[in-house]
Amino acid sequence: MQTSTDLGLLILRLVIGGLILAHGSQKAFGAFGGLGPDGTAPIFETWGFRPGRSRVLLAATVEIAGSALLILGLLTPLGAAMVAGTLVVAASVNADKGLWAVKGGYELPLLYALVAAALAFTGPGRISVDHAIGLTESYSPLTGVVAVLVAALAAYVFIASSRRARRTQPA
Template sequence: MTGFDRHDLGLLLLRLGTGGVLVAHGTQKLFGWFGGHGLEGTGQFMESVGYAPGRASATAAGLAEAGGGTLLALGLATPAAGAAAAGAMAGASAVHVPSGFFAQSGGYEYAASLGLTGAALAITGPGRLSLDHALGHAVNRGWMVPTALGLTAAATAVIVGLRTQRLRRREEGEQEALFEE
């Protein structure tokens, strides 16, 4: 069959929806669009939650979200795009873990859902209604899936681990300051 079927249409809708949400979030960070705070404000927030340096962290998160989201929506370089989304959302989830699971309480539910969707699209592929398909899957090869997800998981683990260490040191410093008073 040379045409597309409902599986391809479903993947297109999933890619467009997830990619669109990620692009909106990324451009909030990068440019201050859609009520965002741009690199300056997002950088200050990133620093406050333990991601340092803040501006570089905001840039990386914004590029992973906006770039990964754009590529997912287009169905281009799907393994890398899905991995970028998953990594960015794992970092966001780490910030929300103390508030529990549900988003209504400030939890990680939403970020985790976006990240899992990105990872699932990286694994499943974009379907036939995609640039990857139109380009003969030049940047969507089977070996790229575990490579992209593995490298992203390793980098994310390091970044989130460093954040955890910073927060721990910050907390210990604040407790020491309380004892000195």
């Protein structure tokens, strides 16, 4: 029997997953007023993420796949790690501007990343593919910790490899 908690988790997954799906689609396809990969690549390059086009496509793919997993409630900790990792990278872009979005800060990507991370700990609830196929019984607090560590490591690798590429490529 579903509870209000299950319904709340479904709403949370649909909203966060839907927003990140649209966000990734802006990069990948130019949907929802986005610039597509060619238009977004120069922005990524100004942030030091080079080569821009391949980094845009990687970010968009991870955002779309991770958000789809969250929406479905399928492999929820993996989807949460994918979304959280990309949003940590997004937050890093504006770290020097402080927290608050009104000053160009990282408030919104931090919020998205933390909500995704929280879903790695709570699981998707009963209204999910994970529950339907019996995966939720294997999720634990350790699963959440692993998802957060994977997100942090992936974000670090993306940022570090971009910096390395920036040093070896002309501007």
